[in-house]
Amino acid sequence: MAVSQTIDDQCISTIRTVCPEMVQAAKSGHPGAPMGMAAMAHVLWSRVLRFSPSNPSWANRDRFVLSNGHACALHYMMLHLCGYDLTMDDLKNFRQIGSKTPGHPEAHETPGIEVTTGPLGQGIANAVGMAIASRHQAAVFNKPGLQLCDNKVYVFCGDGCLQEGVAAEAASLAGHLGLGNIIMLYDDNQISIDGSTDLSFTEDVAKRFESYGWHTQIVADGNSDLDGIEAAIRAAQSDARPSIISVKTAIGFGSEREGTAKAHGAPLGDDLIEKVKQKFGQDPAHKFYVSDAVRAKYQEVQTANKQQEETWNQLFAKYREQYPKEAAEFQRIYIDKQLPANWESVLPTFGDDAPTKATRATSGACLDKLTMALPELIGGSADLTPSNNTAGFQKQAGDFQAKSPEGRYLRFGVREHAMVAIGNGLASYGLIPFTATFLEFLTYCYPAVRLAALTQQQQVLVFTHDSIFLGEDGPTHQPVEVNAMIRATPNLGFFRPADGTEVAASWKLAIQNKTGPTLLALSRQGLPNISATSAAGVAQGGYVIRDVNDSKPTVVLVASGSEVSAALAAADKLEADNSAHKVRVVSMPSTVLFDQQSGEYRRSVLPLSTPIVSIEAAMKFGWERYSHHQIGLSSFGLSAPIKDIKKHFGFEPEQIASTVESMLSESQKQAAEFGVSPAAFVGVLAAQK
C-alpha cells in the first residue's frame, strides 16, 4: 500500500498514526477525533492556511481554532509538521508535567495555539470574536491597494460544540453580523461519548445554520476526498456569509474502533495501533515516525508560507511609508500590544464635592472618556446598554455591524456567555474588550471568564446592579454568591469600588491588567462621594479611610463598595454612642489586590488582636479570611424597594452599629468563657453562623 500512496496520503497516514501514539505514550487522551479529522487538517494546513512558524504572532496570519480541544494531539502534530517550536520530544511528552503539549490546548503554554479550548463550544464563540476583530482591523486600516489585513478564521468543531448553548448564541450573532471571514469545518462523525448522535442530537444542523444566515456545505467523504474538502473551503472563502462545512468523517478512522464511541477517549492500545500502522503501510517498529517525504512536503508548505509573510512585510513597509501614522497605530495595537502614552490622563476625577452617584454612572463617565483615548477598546452589552451605562461609548464609537465594521460597539443581544467568549477572541487579536451585563449574570458567562483568567487574556467586565440593593427585580436578579465566586477564581481581577474616585482607579488598573480579566462590580443605586478614597489606596486593594488619633483602634470595620459609606456612618454612630470605641474603617475594593500585598502591609491595615468586622451586602462566606465577625447575608435577597431591603437585612448604618456592638460584647463573653482572646475566633467557632 505504501508504494501507491500519494504524498498527501502519506502525510495523512502519518498524522493518523502519530496522534494515537501520542495518546498511547500518555496513557490517556483522545485518539479518535484526530484520526477522523486528519484529512481536513492536512488540507487546511498544506493548502489553505497562512501562518508563520518562526513568528507565531504575525499580525496577518490566518487564525485556527480547535473548538473540540480534546483533539489537540492533532493540533500539536500539525504545529510540529509546520515547523513551530514543538519538537518530536514535545509530542512524546503529551499530557506530561511541564510539557508544551497539555491535555487540552492552552494558548499561554504552546506557540501556535490562539485560544484555550476544551470546554465545548467556547472555541466557536472565540472564533466569532476573532472574525469581528479581523473585520474591524481591516475596516480601520486597509487602504486602497494596500490590503494590510485580510486574515481569516478557521475552526474545527465537533457535535459536542454544536450542542452547547454558547456556540448557538455566537453562531446566531455571527450570522447577524455577516462575518464571511469565518469558516468552520464540522467534524460530522455521528458519534459522541454516549454513542450514536441518534441518542440525543438529531437536529438538522445545516438548516439551523441557514436560519442564522450562514452558508452551508457538505463534504460527503471527509476521510479521503481532499479536493472536495479544499473546494468547499474555497467556496466558503468567496461567500459573503459565515460558512459551516459539514465534513462527514469516521472517528478513529483506520482502527478497529472506527466509527464507535470507544475510539473517543481512551488509548487504542499498542496492538490496535500496530494494526493501524500496518494498514497504512507503515512499519510498526518505527514509533512516532515521520518519513523524509512527509517532512519534505511540509517543508514546502513552510517555504510557501514564509514567502507570504515576506510579501506582507513588504506591503506593510510600503503602507508605513504612505500612512506612517496609521502604520504606527497598527503596530502599537496589533503587534506591540502597548497602550498609548498618557491614556490615563483622560480619566475623570471626583473631588470632595462630587455629588451622590451610582458607581455604574461614574463608570459610564470613565468609559466615555476612554472611548477616543483608546481606539483598541471595543465592546458592548448583552442588551442592557442603558442599564450598564455603556451608551456614551456607543454614541462615540458607533455600532459594529455588517455595514459598519469600523464601529466598536457590539450589540451582543441577550447572549452573555457568547459575549464574554467573543471578548476572548477579540483579546487574542490585541484589542481590549469590555463586556457588560448585570453582576448576577456572571453566572451565565462564567466559563468564558474562567478561560480568560486561565489563559491570561485581558477583558474588562463592566457588571452593574451588584447587590440586593438593586431592589424590586428580586432574588432572581440579585447577586449574593457572586463576589465569593469571583474571589475563588485564580487570576480574576475584581474591584467593587465605593465611589467615583475608586471607580476611576479601578478602570485604570483594569486597562493596565494585560494578563487577565478584571471585573468591575458597580452599584445600581447612588452612593455618596467619600473624601478619603484614593487611587493609591485602590491599587493596594484595601486601605484605611478613617482612623483613630493617638491610640489603637478598638474595632476595625472593613467594607467594600456600597457598604463603605455605611461603615463610615456606623463608625460615627459607634463612637458617638460609646466613648470607649475607637473605630477604624478600611475600604476594601479589591481583596484580590490586598492578598498580593506584603504581610506587613496587610497587618498594618488589619491589625492583629483587634476585632475586625467585615461588612458586605453579599454572602458572608469567604470574609473569614479578613475578619473575625461578618455582617452580610446568609440567604438569597428579596423583591422590595431598596429602603426596605436595607432595613430587612440590617444594612442601615444604625443597624450596623448595633450589630457591631453586640458582636463585640458577645465575643468578649465567649472569650472569657473559653479562655481565649476575642480575636481568636475562626469564623465557624464563634457563636454567629
Next chain:
Amino acid sequence: MAVSQTIDDQCISTIRTVCPEMVQAAKSGHPGAPMGMAAMAHVLWSRVLRFSPSNPSWANRDRFVLSNGHACALHYMMLHLCGYDLTMDDLKNFRQIGSKTPGHPEAHETPGIEVTTGPLGQGIANAVGMAIASRHQAAVFNKPGLQLCDNKVYVFCGDGCLQEGVAAEAASLAGHLGLGNIIMLYDDNQISIDGSTDLSFTEDVAKRFESYGWHTQIVADGNSDLDGIEAAIRAAQSDARPSIISVKTAIGFGSEREGTAKAHGAPLGDDLIEKVKQKFGQDPAHKFYVSDAVRAKYQEVQTANKQQEETWNQLFAKYREQYPKEAAEFQRIYIDKQLPANWESVLPTFGDDAPTKATRATSGACLDKLTMALPELIGGSADLTPSNNTAGFQKQAGDFQAKSPEGRYLRFGVREHAMVAIGNGLASYGLIPFTATFLEFLTYCYPAVRLAALTQQQQVLVFTHDSIFLGEDGPTHQPVEVNAMIRATPNLGFFRPADGTEVAASWKLAIQNKTGPTLLALSRQGLPNISATSAAGVAQGGYVIRDVNDSKPTVVLVASGSEVSAALAAADKLEADNSAHKVRVVSMPSTVLFDQQSGEYRRSVLPLSTPIVSIEAAMKFGWERYSHHQIGLSSFGLSAPIKDIKKHFGFEPEQIASTVESMLSESQKQAAEFGVSPAAFVGVLAAQK
C-alpha cells in the same frame, strides 16, 4: 368605545390597564410585555388552559410557564382573575416586601406559579422538563380508556429567551424527543432593551425551530386576532411535534410608548396610563378596575375548570378501583410527593474490607440500587454516561426517547445548562431528577442550579472528576474554584465524600432533601476505604474520624473527599516523626451541614485555641471559616498524571505532614512576635497567602 367592546375586548383592556397600574404603584417594573401579551394570555386562560385555582397542585392541570418572567404583572393578573389566592391587594403590593407578587415569578412564593423565572431562557428549558415529565407519567400510568394524564405545557417567551443558549439547547432536545405536548407562544414584538431586534437578532426563528424538528406557526395580529391565536393553539395541540407560535405583538400596546424599547422596563407614568384607560374606554379615576362583566366572564372560566377537575377526580376514582396499585403509586409520586417506605434499605454498605474505589464508582453502585427502589428517580448525563457512572441506572431504567417515554434515563447530549434546567421542570412535577457531568461543568449550568436552590426544588447533581486529580485533561477540566462557589450559594446541599460509606450516606441525604438541590462531588481516582467513616457523621457535616487518647490534640487536620485519607496518613507521619504531636483528623464531607450544627457541636469537633489546618485540593478561599491554616491551591491546576500533580501541589501525605509542621512552627514564631495566641490568626493576617 366601551359600548361596542365585546366581553373578550373588555377582559383584554382590563389586563392592559391593571398591569401598568401595578407597575406604576410599585414605581418599577415592566409594563410593556404584559400589554403586548394581554390578548394571548386572555385566549390561553379563558379558552384553553385547564387549571384549578382552589387546588393549584391538581395533578392533571396544564402547566403554564412565563419564561420572560419580567412580564409577571400579567401572570399575577391572570391568576387573580382566575380565582387563585391572589387578591387585588396582592396586585397593589406588586414588588413590595413580603408580598406574594415579587418582581419576577417565584414558584415558592405564589400559588399558581409553577417554576421560578426571570433569568432569561430558563423557563423554556423548565418547560421541556415538564413536557418530559408529562409524557413519562402518561406512559407509565395511562390505561386503555383511562387517560389519567394528558396535561400539556404552555410557555410564553420573548426575544431574550430565544437568544439565550440554554433555550437553544433545550429546544434542540425537545425536537429530538418529539415532545408534542409543549406549546410555546413567542411574543414576537421585535423590541429588546437596546431597541429594535434588528440590532442583534435577525435570525429566522421559525426556520431554526424547524431545524430542531418543531412545528411552527405565525399569528400576524397577536394584539387582537383572538380566534387566530386560538386556532394556532388548537393546531399545535394536534401536531405531534413541539410547537412554537410566533405571535406578532406590539410592546406597550395602546400606550404612547407602543412599539418602543421605552415601554419595556419603566413605569409608564400616571399621564400615559390615563391616556391608555381613556383609549380603552375606561374611567381613569377607577384604578385597578375590573368590571362586573369581566369578573363574570372569568367566573365562567373558573366554573368550567372546576367541572374539568371534577371529571378528572371521577376518572381517578374509577382508575383507583381498577388499578389500585398504580393509583396508589401515582398518588404517592405526583400528589403526595412522598418517598416509598424503606427505600433507603437498598443502599449498599461498605465494610472495613471494602476495596479501593473511586467515589464516582461507589456512587454508581448506590444509583444502581436506587433505580428500581425509586420509580420517581429520573435523570441522565450530559453525554458522559460512562465517566459519570450512570450506565447502571440506564441499563435498568431504559432510555426516555420519543418511542420509549416510559424510560427514565435521559440522554441530554452535551447540554449541561439545559440539563439542569430540565431537571427543575421534572422536579416541579414531583419526580426526583438527577443530572450528571464533570464537576468543572457546574460552571456551564450554574444559573439553573441556583434557581433550584432559590425556589427550593429537589435535584441530585452527580458531578464527578471533582479535583485536579482527574489528571491529564488539565486545568480546563479541573475544578479549583467550584467548591467555594457551591459553599457560597444559599440552600445548595453539598457533599464531597471520602469513601463508599460517605457516598451512600450522601445519596441518602440527597434523596431526603426535598427542599433544594444537592451536589455530590465525586472522585475520578480510586480512594481507600476508611473504617472510621459513618453515615451519622456525614449527617453532621463534619466529624472526628481519628482522635487523640487521654489528651488534648495539639493540631487538628480537617479535610474533605480524597484528602481525608491523605490527612489520616499525614497524621500518622506527624506523630511518628515527633512524639509531641497529638493529631486529630476531622472528615468534613459537607461544610453546609456542619454550619447547621450547634456551636457546641462545632467547637467539640474543631476545638477553640487548637491550631486547625484544612486540607482540600481546591482553592483555599473560604476554608478560613474552619481553619487557621489552609493547605490547598492558589492557582489553576495542570495537565499531568495524578502522581505528578499530587507531588507538584504538595498533596502526598509526607508533604502534607511537612507543611503542617512548618505552618505550626511559623505560627508559633509569629504568635511570639506579635504577642498573640497561635490560634489568633485570621487567614490573611498569618504569613501565608
